[in-house]
Amino acid sequence: MSKGSKKKTSRVRKRAQDARNDAFSHESARVFRAGKESGDTAPALAISADAQVNATVVSPYGMLCFVEMDGAELLCRVGDGLISGKSSILAPGDRVRVETLEGQLLVQEMQTRRTKLSRPSISVERAGGKRVTEQVFAANIDLLVVVAAAAKPAYKPRLIDRFLIAAEVGGVAPVLCVNKMDLVKSEPERIGPLRELGVTVLNTSCETGQGLDKLRALLRGKLSVFTGHSGVGKSTLVNALDPKHEIVTREVSDANEKGRHTTSTSRLYHLDNDIHIIDTPGIKQLGLWGVSREELAFYFPEIASAAESCRFRDCIHIHEPGCSVLAAVEDGTLSRHRYDSYLRIRETLKD
Ligand SMILES: Nc1nc2c(ncn2[C@@H]2O[C@H](COP(=O)(O)OP(=O)(O)OP(=O)(O)O)[C@@H](O)[C@H]2O)c(=O)[nH]1
Ligand SMILES: [Mg+2]
Numbered sequence: 001m002s003k004g005s006k007k008k009t010s011r012v013r014k015r016a017q018d019a020r021n022d023a024f025s026h027e028s029a030r031v032f033r034a035g036k037e038s039g040d041t042a043p044a045l046a047i048s049a050d051a052q053v054n055a056t057v058v059s060p061y062g063m064l065c066f067v068e069m070d071g072a073e074l075l076c077r078v079g080d081g082l083i084s085g086k087s088s089i090l091a092p093g094d095r096v097r098v099e100t101l102e103g104q105l106l107v108q109e110m111q112t113r114r115t116k117l118s119r120p121s122i123s124v125e126r127a128g129g130k131r132v133t134e135q136v137f138a139a140n141i142d143l144l145v146v147v148a149a150a151a152k153p154a155y156k157p158r159l160i161d162r163f164l165i166a167a168e169v170g171g172v173a174p175v176l177c178v179n180k181m182d183l184v185k186s187e188p189e190r191i192g193p194l195r196e197l198g199v200t201v202l203n204t205s206c207e208t209g210q211g212l213d214k215l216r217a218l219l220r221g222k223l224s225v226f227t228g229h230s231g232v233g234k235s236t237l238v239n240a241l242d243p244k245h246e247i248v249t250r251e252v253s254d255a256n257e258k259g260r261h262t263t264s265t266s267r268l269y270h271l272d273n274d275i276h277i278i279d280t281p282g283i284k285q286l287g288l289w290g291v292s293r294e295e296l297a298f299y300f301p302e303i304a305s306a307a308e309s310c311r312f313r314d315c316i317h318i319h320e321p322g323c324s325v326l327a328a329v330e331d332g333t334l335s336r337h338r339y340d341s342y343l344r345i346r347e348t349l350k351d
């Protein structure tokens, strides 16, 4: 790399980081999000900031729920105030109040979530119409660990860009964990632009133990959630971090290189070293909840930064004259892959 291009990179990184800070502390974006939040919880749900909690949700189970209370794991019914459709709205990590009612354990109330990770959930109503609601799949977490495999299954970056956005929306810090490094000579190239944006990236291997101490250090004292495609090694990582856990894992089939969805429900685990992890089932796609087309660019810090010099304030960076984002893609200062990701995600969002 020449001296000149090095300089360019660091300037882009700095600008991107500034934009990240600016964009996400932007008052109008915050107000926009706050308005949406209050709309989502319009029905009288039993959620309150000062709920007198005595338990933590370990794993929701339809209209039932496993919680931990006083060191024991208990199966409870969930009160009507926390049910939407056919299942509870609870997620691992939720803080709740459990009461005994007529000899039955009942989750009565939930504390307002400090942070959350959500996706849209589409259900078909009796009348045949579709209803899209927010599905929270982890609550009160400090860290989102997006696990990807360097190989087997092949590294697929699209989901990662989406998870970075979901983390930002939910107020959670993201980490990218590139696992199965024993199967490759070097890290997949496409990770470069993410490192430049300041995303924390770890290379790990459950086979050789590479990176596990670094991962432990990052996870210590926090509640984290492991997410990503099926078969990338999320459950194997939890087992490797603390061998007292023996979560079932399964080989990725050679025929199609796909995981087999071995983990079927999300669940909270407590590990040594004050490490707390929610292991989740592998997913193929992640819909974005709480992001509109108009604000999407704010969630790509490097695009938000370049957009400051677009000729038109309402530029959507697709075909406008004087668009600095397009110019940055052309001259290589903005990753074409990340820009393609912006376009693809934009297509899936509503105005
Ligand atoms: N070579 C190698 N294989 C690994 C590594 N980590 C996990 N595996 C293997 O990858 C396969 C899938 O691992 P799992 O832990 O079940 O994957 P998962 O992400 O939990 O998958 P789902 O539960 O389906 O979402 C297993 O055969 C593991 O032994 C690694 O670092 N290197
Ligand atoms: Mg698993």
Ligand SMILES: [Zn+2]
Pocket (backbone or CB within 6 Å): 307, 310, 311, 315, 316, 317, 318, 320, 322, 323, 324, 325, 326
């Ligand atoms: Zn533009």
